[in-house]
Amino acid sequence: MARQKGDVLQGTLDMLVLRALQREPMHGWGITERLEQWSEQVFQIGQGTLYPALYRLERQGLIGSTWRMTENKRRARYYTLTEQGRRHLVDELAQWRRTSRAIELVLAANP
Amino acid sequence: MLWLSETWRWLRSWRQRSQLERRLDEEIGFHIDAQTRKNRRAGMSRVEARRRALIRFGGAEGVKERTRDQIRSVVLDDLVRDLRHSLRSLRRAPGFTLLVSLTLALGIGATTAVFSVVHGVLIKPLSYPDSDALMAVWHTAPSLNLPQMQISPTQYFTYREENRVFDEFGVWTVGPATVSGLEAPEEVRTLMVSGGTLEALGMSPIVGRWFSEEEHAARAPATVMLTDG
Numbered sequence: 001m002a003r004q005k006g007d008v009l010q011g012t013l014d015m016l017v018l019r020a021l022q023r024e025p026m027h028g029w030g031i032t033e034r035l036e037q038w039s040e041q042v043f044q045i046g047q048g049t050l051y052p053a054l055y056r057l058e059r060q061g062l063i064g065s066t067w068r069m070t071e072n073k074r075r076a077r078y079y080t081l082t083e084q085g086r087r088h089l090v091d092e093l094a095q096w097r098r099t100s101r102a103i104e105l106v107l108a109a110n111p
Numbered sequence: 112m113l114w115l116s117e118t119w120r121w122l123r124s125w126r127q128r129s130q131l132e133r134r135l136d137e138e139i140g141f142h143i144d145a146q147t148r149k150n151r152r153a154g155m156s157r158v159e160a161r162r163r164a165l166i167r168f169g170g171a172e173g174v175k176e177r178t179r180d181q182i183r184s185v186v187l188d189d190l191v192r193d194l195r196h197s198l199r200s201l202r203r204a205p206g207f208t209l210l211v212s213l214t215l216a217l218g219i220g221a222t223t224a225v226f227s228v229v230h231g232v233l234i235k236p237l238s239y240p241d242s243d244a245l246m247a248v249w250h251t252a253p254s255l256n257l258p259q260m261q262i263s264p265t266q267y268f269t270y271r272e273e274n275r276v277f278d279e280f281g282v283w284t285v286g287p288a289t290v291s292g293l294e295a296p297e298e299v300r301t302l303m304v305s306g307g308t309l310e311a312l313g314m315s316p317i318v319g320r321w322f323s324e325e326e327h328a329a330r331a332p333a334t335v336m337l338t339d340g
Contacts, residue, residue, distance in 0.1 A: 028138060029145040051139070052177040067134075076141045077134065 013053055014062075015096060016043070018081060018089040021063060027076040028054060054079060062088050135178055139171055240313045246277070267305070281308030 020031045020038075031054075032045045057063045062085035068078045081089070143164050150160035168174070201208045236242045250260040262270075267282055274280050283304045290297045306327040315321075316336070326334045 027141065029142040032142075033149075049177075051135070051174055052180070055178050074141060074144070075137065077138050 011092075012096075013045070013049060014057060015089065015092040016045075017050070017053060017057065018062060018085055018092070021079055021081040022086075022089065025066075025078040025080040027070075027078050029076075031079070057085070061085075132175075132179065135175060139168075139174060143168055143171070245311065271307075277311070279307045279311035281305045281311060283308045 016035055017031060020026065020034045026034065028050060032050060035043045035045055054063070054065075058065055058079070062082060063079045064082050065077050065079050067075055070076050143161075146164035146167060147157075147160045150163050151157065153160075155163065165171070237245065239245060250262065250266075251258055252260060261284070262282055270280060281304060283302055285300060285302050287298050288301045290299055304322070306322065306324065309316075309321045317339075319336070322334060322336070325331060
């Protein structure tokens with residue numbers, strides 16, 4: 001696996017996935033769609049990294065999953081944010097805001 | 112009995128693994144179907160829609176492999192974590208670990224030694240062909256308090272003449288003998304046999320031959336065979 005932007009985003013991807021699930025449970029495809037829409041097509045989530053991420057997050061206890069029927073009467077696995085996941089998301093968001101603000105400051109500073 | 116539930120849990124996670132894999136297949140299938148439907152709504156043909164969906168997904172096998180790694184690591188994580196924890200505890204109590212190791216070593220060594228002997232003497236079959244057809248026969252006279260009696264000459268001759276059960280039949284007894292000569296005298300164990308005893312073994316000696324009829328005759332000069340045991 002090449003160390004490309006996918007890897008850099010792993011921690012960030014986790015945060016985005018948790019954010020996508022913040023309001024309501026969703027299945028894997030729905031998560032990619034949601035992130036794609038919200039990011040105005042910037043994030044075409046490498047679907048190769050999404051499912052490993054989902055399984056990893058579930059293993060860490062940040063999300064849970066259940067099988068449900070969609071409107072089209074298809075069976076899909078829906079992921080939900082757990083309490084631990086919510087707390088983790090809040091922490092990550094705060095951390096991200098701090099980091100990105102710091103980056104902005106550095107980039108905007110007069111040399 | 113904690114180890115029992117731990118083993119059960121560990122076994123169960125292996126079973127869950129195959130279940131997880133099947134579910135993963137289903138989940139990925141759903142994802143690709145959903146993307147295909149979206150493509151169709153955008154106006155693509157059925158074939159094109161599916162093709163694009165598969166490309167977009169980017170190699171289902173690769174995804175499955177990476178996800179499988181995540182699943183696998185759950186089971187492996189548990190095992191490794193438990194092992195590491197045990198090793199750490201052991202390292203923190205070196206005296207105890209040493210004592211336990213020595214005790215185990217001693218116990219295992221002693222048990223192995225005892226069993227080797229038992230196996231060699233009692234359990235291992237004799238190195239003759241068809242060794243469970245070899246019988247040793249004693250007489251018993253419980254009312255005379257003689258649980259195990261040896262055979263008398265008359266009994267021997269009677270058996271020899273009337274025997275219809277055994278292929279070969281002979282008697283033997285053990286005793287000591289002294290070998291003297293150039294060096295200091297040495298006491299060796301001997302086995303005195305009648306005709307038929309050695310033939311009953313069902314094989315030929317490595318070198319030479321068994322005793323012949325003339326050598327078994329009364330008042331014939333004593334003949335000796337050597338063993339290498």
